[in-house]
Structure formats: structure tokens, C-alpha cells
Amino acid sequence: MEDLKNIIRDIPDFPKKGIMFKDITTLLADAKSFHRMVDLIAHRYIGQGIEQVVGIEARGFILGSALAYRLGTGVTLVRKAGKLPYKTRRKTYDLEYGSDTLEIHEDAFTPGSRVLVVDDLLATGGTMAAVVDLVQELGAEVVECVFMTELEFLEGRKRLPDGKVYSLLKF
Numbered sequence: 001m002e003d004l005k006n007i008i009r010d011i012p013d014f015p016k017k018g019i020m021f022k023d024i025t026t027l028l029a030d031a032k033s034f035h036r037m038v039d040l041i042a043h044r045y046i047g048q049g050i051e052q053v054v055g056i057e058a059r060g061f062i063l064g065s066a067l068a069y070r071l072g073t074g075v076t077l078v079r080k081a082g083k084l085p086y087k088t089r090r091k092t093y094d095l096e097y098g099s100d101t102l103e104i105h106e107d108a109f110t111p112g113s114r115v116l117v118v119d120d121l122l123a124t125g126g127t128m129a130a131v132v133d134l135v136q137e138l139g140a141e142v143v144e145c146v147f148m149t150e151l152e153f154l155e156g157r158k159r160l161p162d163g164k165v166y167s168l169l170k171f
């Protein structure tokens with residue numbers, strides 16, 4: 001696990017002064033690390049009856065689609081405002097830097113479907129909390145919120161459903 005953590009690159013003061021940006025592109029670009037990361041996460045959910053994976057724009061799409069493929073599910077996209085073509089449900093939320101609006105197609109789920117919601121990194125938890133609301137409002141069950149990495153000192157998991165948060169690499 002230390003190998004996977006070490007390959008993530010720290011970029012100080014990006015995109016704003018005071019933010020230590022975790023650059024996961026170095027992990028994604030390395031074949032061994034990428035495959036290992038996806039396999040380690042997928043193993044946790046094999047046989048758990050996951051019916052759909054939700055990926056959050058943009059870096060959440062990468063792990064989300066790899067995980068969906070590995071688990072044999074489809075992948076549903078949560079996108080920034082104005083990008084999805086059909087009728088949407090939307091939510092505005094605060095970020096570690098700024099605020100944003102996310103949308104999902106309103107017919108994304110059959111009621112009660114068991115879903116994983118996936119993003120690259122858990123910081124303050126605002127993004128994932130907004131998506132959990134959207135998914136639940138559309139009648140699906142959030143089995144777990146899944147992250148490649150977590151910045152534990154920001155305590156983002158406190159904003160997410162109790163006991164339903166998993167991250168592979170903790171900083």
C-alpha cells in the first residue's frame with residue numbers, strides 16, 4: 001500500500017495557495033499501480049450484489065468505470081451543470097476550493113438498486129455528500145462511498161453516511 005501512496009505526486013499550492021493537491025495521474029499512468037489499485041478496491045465488492053456504479057466528474061469516471069467493468073455493472077455519470085442531455089436532478093455544494101453544481105439523469109436508477117458512488121479523493125466530503133443526496137432522492141441505495149484516496153485530517157467522512165465510506169489510500 002505504501003508503494004501506491006508513494007507514486008501519488010504532491011503539488012503544493014494548486015489550484016490555489018495553501019492547497020496540497022494530490023496528483024493521481026502518476027498512479028493512473030503506471031500499469032502495475034493502476035491495475036493493483038482497481039483490483040484491491042473491486043475485491044471488496046465482489047459478491048456484494050452491487051447493481052450500479054456511479055462515477056463523479058471527472059476523475060471519478062476513471063475508477064468508476066474500471067470498477068463497474070470489473071464488477072459487471074453499468075456506470076452512471078454525475079456531471080457538472082449543463083453537461084447531461086436528458087432531464088436532470090441537481091445539487092449545489094461547497095468544495096475545499098469554491099462551490100459547484102452537479103447533475104444526474106432523473107431516470108438513472110430502478111428503485112432500490114444497490115449502488116457504489118465513486119470519486120478519486122475524499123477531502124471535505126462536500127462533493128460526495130451532494131451525490132449521496134442525489135442518489136438517494138432518486139430511490140437507490142448507497143452501499144458505500146468509494147475513494148482511491150482520503151485526506152483524513154479534513155474529516156470528510158463525518159459528512160457521509162455512517163459506516164459507508166471506504167478509501168484505499170489514506171493521507
Ligand code: AMP
Pocket residue numbers: 019020021022023059094095096119120121122123124125126127128151156
Ligand atoms: P471535497 O468535496 O472537498 O471532498 O473534494 C473532493 C473533490 O475535489 C474530489 O473530486 C477531488 O478530485 C477534488 N479535490 C479536493 N481537494 C483535493 C486535493 N487536495 N487534491 C486533489 N484533489 C482534490
